[in-house]
Amino acid sequence: MWHRILGLEPSRTLIAAKSTLAIVIGYGLGLGFDWKASSIATTIIVLQTASLGTTLKKASLRMIGTLSGALVGVVIVATCAHDRELFILAMAVVAAVCVWGMQSSSHQYAWMLVMLTCAIVGWPTAMNPADTFHTCVDRVTAVTVGVVLSSLVHGVFWPVTAGQNFERSMQEVVEGCRDLVLLIRRGLLNQDIDVQAIDKMEIKLISLSTSISATLNAARVDSKHIRRHYRQYEQLGDALEELVLATTAIGGTATLYREVLMVPAVSHSASLQQMLDTLDDVCSATVQQLAMPRDGSHYQDETKAASILELQDQTLAGSQGTVAFRLLLNSMLTFQEAALRVRSAIAEAEVSSAEANAASTIPQTGPDTKTPFAKSALAGLQVVASAWFFVLLNWPPGLQSAMILTMIFVYLNAQLPVALTASTILKAVLMALPIAAVFHFIVMPTLDSFIELSPWLAFLFFPLMYGLSSQNPLKSMSAMLTVNLTNSLISVSTTPPQYDFSSFANTYLGMSGGVAIVLLLAYLFETRSPRRGLHGALTALLKQSADYLKALEDDSPGPTAEPTLAKKHRMQWMQRLGQLKKLSAAVDYRQDPQANRDQVSTMLQSCDVLVARLFWSSVLSVPPRREARIEKRPLNREHDWCAATIAATAQSLGALQPIDIQQPDKTLFRDGEFMMNAGQSADVYEPSLETEDMTRAKSTYYRALAEAIMDCQREINRVDWKRWTQSYF
Template identity: 25%
Template structure:
């Protein structure tokens, strides 16, 4: 039996058992137990347990909030709805920055269910909340037992396999970077970085699950979390190394860095030994220290910009050496081959930073909820009644936090599911006379839905199909049949999806290409702010507003590349080079590269400038900053502007002028001699400026390859 057939069988079995227990106990609305079964069934025990615990805790939180709302506003429906919408908006906001977004999602929509179905009656609210908690707990318990005893799948082995694959990919990425330093092409490294990020995302999800379903991983969870942070830091160091050598691929650094070959050999062996440890082997490997030489001196036949690139790359290689040693030691400690060392505490998240996307999600979900509530009050015989408001709230939360996914794509599957469930409800269920037949029907329908929608990309369709079937069936001990149940559901779905679609136009139009353009403008505006603020980085902003502004732009630079990448699959492929979704990938990569380059520039500028260089090169550096600011300002107004040949020509001119000025300042004696530390800081800063310029020129080159005309056209979509 295939894996997806086994998972569908487990879900069908749990659904049948949950209904049998609920009906035997005489509970009302056993469909809530069915909801719990369908929504917590995931690929591994740990993932299911994690989601189940969040659903249970979210339900308990929702019960408390519902009691509070009904107790405060028993007769004031407008104040009640205002408070409910504010709570749903708050939960939606917390979803965007929480490690446990599902907890906040459940807290929001279950609050709407309990408080709205209670009908402003506190005693009824207690009954509904208690029943909801009972049924949810039953569904969670039943599926948990089924997952434990029927073809159990633990996340631990998958997590270790992913960790091995990720470490192997890191080794390949290292070899690609070293090859680029030797003068090879940088494209293989860019391709491998995409795989590394995908594997890191998978590892994070599996590690959280493995901490739940694996005793061994749970006992060493501190070390495994340190492994995850270490592998992420290693990826970041390799990214910075790639930024440092970007544009210098033709420089053969082998004669200038004679220890590069031994460095590559040692780090490759170190990562291979780490892979063996993760696979359960004991390689008997002992890391040895690799000393990389200082960057070439003034007498070396390389330009100052080439020396700057090598200085920055050498610094990152030293960091890579440290991180790979720590990575090996962490895994060896997990295997009990080394004594445990104190694990440093992870950095704590910073305070509040304004995020426009999170507030946009809040505005959209509150708008949807109020539109649904007003329709419920003022439209007689609204299909679904209060269920319409609840469904809009539930789907609205999902739509607001996943704006890239068009909810209209679920309309056809929803109508098909309604039709199939309606046929079963009208023509099959009335012929059943015992739970044997009903249980077989529940198992068959659940199995079919889970089997047909087994792909992770079909998760929303699977969830919607299960919810619609369970809702339309409305199974209870005193079963009755009414065709209006099917008709109301069929009429309600277009209204719900239509309302959600209307809300996508307010307060901003969420068309994918427009969103990418909007995000690009914001990115370049924040980039311009970072360049303008370079002169004052040594001084903290004197006001709270200034500190928040700096934190906001720093957050924008770090987060916008991933937000742009998230919208990429939603863009019409006819608007992209090659008519494929990957046609935008080079542009997204250039934005991410520019983000890293600016971050590095800001960090190195904060370390301070050697005063002698500031006095000698202040005018040229100021002209460079002005040129960067002008280009960024024009791109903030229109990201499609710019010609790659002009940008490259300006870069060559500025580089040549600054190269000559550095030569006269350092070699000609215009500036006082620099200490070794000052010289290193200067070349690191010079490398950062060069990286920003090259990354900006790369963006302009990639943008020139796209036909932006359709992006500016007005059309209804």
């Protein structure tokens, strides 16, 4: 009840409260058994996630990384501590290898922990190797206790499982598809198709469908029924993705031919209304199917996919909207079949005897070797430069450790796919100072027991953990850095306690110095500023789109390669779009009056629409099913124009040059009506018309894609990219 009074979100409040409880217990165990309480709290802080499955998966990676890093640190100290230059070189090599692994492996977090633990074990004990084993044991113990506490608290007290999130995602996808169909239906009946609303819903659906795979992987950890029937649920996820793609085809056709389709003879035709009624019934039945048992006993395939022959309206024969009408019906038939497959997959998701096909393997294409090499070299250079800096100045050991560890922590987090900007880091450093100072100088000296300390710890950590649960990645990362800095500064685990100004100042200045070195090296050597990063990510998105169209030119890529290719590109597109939005949010638009936030937002929306049109290619199949691709032929000119235009756009953007917007030839994207022979009646359907329908669908696709490309070009040209990339922070 109190969270409503304070205006807090219930789900975030629950997660923050559980993490705070674990932190308080961790401090109690640390103080009671003489473990490092701040390290236990740090583990609990970083293991806070939105679901139990994600927490358990992250906890296992943290344990693996900690054990591996501790072993590497012990080996380096044992073999290299006698030689300062050799020791620094060895730590630099470890940094470079770990940063390389973070970019080439799907287990980035484990590689980060290897580097971090190696630094924690190696740097402080280099001058006194006898303490290495004790430091190693302390670190592993603290991480183990933190992992156990976090897993127990999030798993026992009102657990939020990834399985629940997966069920919610499935329902949101199906309901979103139904809402989009209803939106198009209202637009047809009211003769007012809202293009922007349709595009917005399509983009939301695509984002939801691509997140299902990640949610399913986490649900496999914390949900027994999903773990037992994982292959069937994986097939269900693929079926839901096909449903979303079919929905985008309906939306794309409706928006492209909206003027023709809004003619009353078309929009109010009996066959179109019949089809819309059928789709509404199928969607409602699919939503109901989600709430039923999935053992195959509650499913009857009462709805049969209609045929285009049954739906053709005789009154439309020879009218202006015949082709648009047929294309819309064909896309709706594709949607109907996709929805029926989803219903079947839901009903039989937990049938024990069901034989699932082997999981498809999507080839992981890592980044080019130049980028990982540059970042790895920067990591090694950073270690060497900072180490020699500390050696030359001969700073106190505590200050050295604080600077080195903070520098490594911030740098490694900057390597993850979340934009850490100078303003975000500096804000966290400044926020941690007053919070920790009040706790360190005013609260802590007055406390005599853990019983007195507990409520203060809860009061301190709950707001920070609530901020950490934010959906905004920049706010979440800022809260993460703030709470970790605060946790290191409050000195709860110091024995005996030292609440003097000197110890606090040394620790804070050390951490601030570490942050300063990170930002300085980033300014000198790194190119991942939000502005430059956004420019690079946008260029990469366009290049990937051009590569995708180039890949479609292959006449026979193989039946299993086709869906794999499309799915791989869909995942990469969504990653790029997510990266673009994060980088845009990280840009300080107040710094440059010429940089307009709304202008960039409009440009990113045009990129969303372009990606939605590229998604549409995965379901172009008339009659519906089964090809997951479009072929270049027989529309060579249309295909070549789209591919060449996207490639030229990427090239101009990469060179910081204005894009030369070339309007297509008037004869290139002709209306699909020209394909109907003058003497052929539209109500006569011969087998050859299926081929004609496929050609019309492809022509419609390329026409919609061309419009999206030119709109994207216009929005990109509104930004002065030379000026945009000049400013770093």
